[in-house]
Amino acid sequence: MESSRLFGGRLCIVQPREGYRFSLEALLLSGFVHLRGRERVLDLGAGCGVIAAVLALRYPGTKIVALEIQEILCQALRRTVRENALEGRVFPLRGDLRRLPLKGGVFEVVVSNPPFKPPQSGRLPPEESHLLARTEARASLGDFLRAARQALKTGGRLFLVHTSLRLAEVLSEMRQKDLSPRRIRPVYPAPGKEARFFLAEAVAGGRTEARLEPPLFIHEVPGGEYSEELRHFFARPEEGLVPRP
Numbered sequence: 001m002e003s004s005r006l007f008g009g010r011l012c013i014v015q016p017r018e019g020y021r022f023s024l025e026a027l028l029l030s031g032f033v034h035l036r037g038r039e040r041v042l043d044l045g046a047g048c049g050v051i052a053a054v055l056a057l058r059y060p061g062t063k064i065v066a067l068e069i070q071e072i073l074c075q076a077l078r079r080t081v082r083e084n085a086l087e088g089r090v091f092p093l094r095g096d097l098r099r100l101p102l103k104g105g106v107f108e109v110v111v112s113n114p115p116f117k118p119p120q121s122g123r124l125p126p127e128e129s130h131l132l133a134r135t136e137a138r139a140s141l142g143d144f145l146r147a148a149r150q151a152l153k154t155g156g157r158l159f160l161v162h163t164s165l166r167l168a169e170v171l172s173e174m175r176q177k178d179l180s181p182r183r184i185r186p187v188y189p190a191p192g193k194e195a196r197f198f199l200a201e202a203v204a205g206g207r208t209e210a211r212l213e214p215p216l217f218i219h220e221v222p223g224g225e226y227s228e229e230l231r232h233f234f235a236r237p238e239e240g241l242v243p244r245p
Contacts, residue, residue, distance in 0.1 A: 001076060003083065006050075007237050011057055014079040015048040016072055022050040025197050026113045028187060028216070029161040030054035031233045031241035032199040035062055039108035042151050044097050044144055047073050049080035051111055052090045058238050064090045065107075067097060069138070097147040098139055104150045109157050114144040116163040141170065145177040154205035157182075164195040171200075171210070180206040185213040190222045214243045 003014045006027075015022060030051045035041070038061045043052045046066035055064055068074050077092045095101035141162075148158045158179055162170050164186065171181050179202040187197040199216070217227045226234070233241050 001079060006054075007057070007234060010237075011053050012080070012083040013048060013050050013053060014076045014083060016076060020047065020070075020073060022048055023113075024218070025161045025187070026050050027054065028197070028241065029111060029113055029159060029199060030058070031237070032161070032185065032201075033058075033109070033111055033159045034240065035059045035109060038062055040106065041065070041109045041111065042067065042102070042107045042148075044110060044112040044147055044151075045069075045114055045139070046077055046092070047113075048076035049090065049092070051113065052077075053080055053084055053086065054237060055111070056084070056086050056089050058240065060089075062089070065093055065102065066090055067093050067095055067100075067102075069094065069096050096139075098143050100147050100150055102151060105153050107151045107156060108153060109159065110148040110151050111159045112144055112148060113161050114139070114141060116166070141166070141173055142177070145173050145179060149177045149179055149204055152204035156204045158200075158202045158204065160200050160202070161187075161197055162200070164198050167198055170198075174200075174202050178205055179203070180208045181210040182206070182208045183211050183213055185216055187216045187218065190217055190219040190224070193222065216241065216243075 001014050002017050003012050005012055041062055041064040043064055043066045046052055046068045049066055052064045052066040066077055068077055074092060074094045081090050081092060174181055181200055181202045183201040185199040186195040188195050220227050
C-alpha cells in the first residue's frame, strides 16, 4: 500500500501500489455532490475511499457507508478511514452491490463512480483490481443503477460520473430504473476539446427535467495548468466545484 496527500495534506488516501488507482473523475464527482444537513450517504463501489473521504471533509456532520467488493480495496479503504480519523463517520462495508447487503430505501444520497467500459471493449487491464474497477467485468451499469434505486428513498438523489461516450445510454438506463436525470455537467480536458466525462444528478422516483449546466474545464489550455475552478476546489474543497464567471 502507499498513500497520497490531497488538499494541501488535509486528506491521506491509501491505495494499492499496483493495479487500481483513484482518478481525477472521482475527485470531480466529490466536488459535484451537494448534501443537505446530515443526510445518509451510500458510496457504491467505493474503491479506496477517496470520494467518501472528500465528502467527509466537505460535510463534517454526514455519515457515509462505503461499499466495496474487492478485499484489497477494502483494506485500503479501512486504512484511509484510520489515517483520516474518520471512524464513526465513514463505515467501510465489503459486499456485492448486485445483492445489496443493506436495507433498501433508507439513504438520502447515493454516489458512484462506476466502471466506464463494457466487459468486451478492446484491451483489458491485466491486474484484477484494475480490471474490476475500470470495466463492467462483474457489475454492469444497470447493476449500479438498480442498486442505487434500491438504496434510495423516494426523492433521494444519485450523483454519478461516467464517460461522455455513454451519455445517451446512461440517461436511458436511469429512466428505466426510476431515476430521473436532473443535472448534467459535461467535463472537458480544455476549451476546444471534446468532452471526456459528465457529472450527473438524478432523483429517485421523480419526474424532473434534465438541466445542462455550464461546462467544467480541467485545464485552461491543452497541457496547461488546472483551470481556475479546479484550483479553487483543490484550495477550498468545502465549497465544492463552483463555475467561474
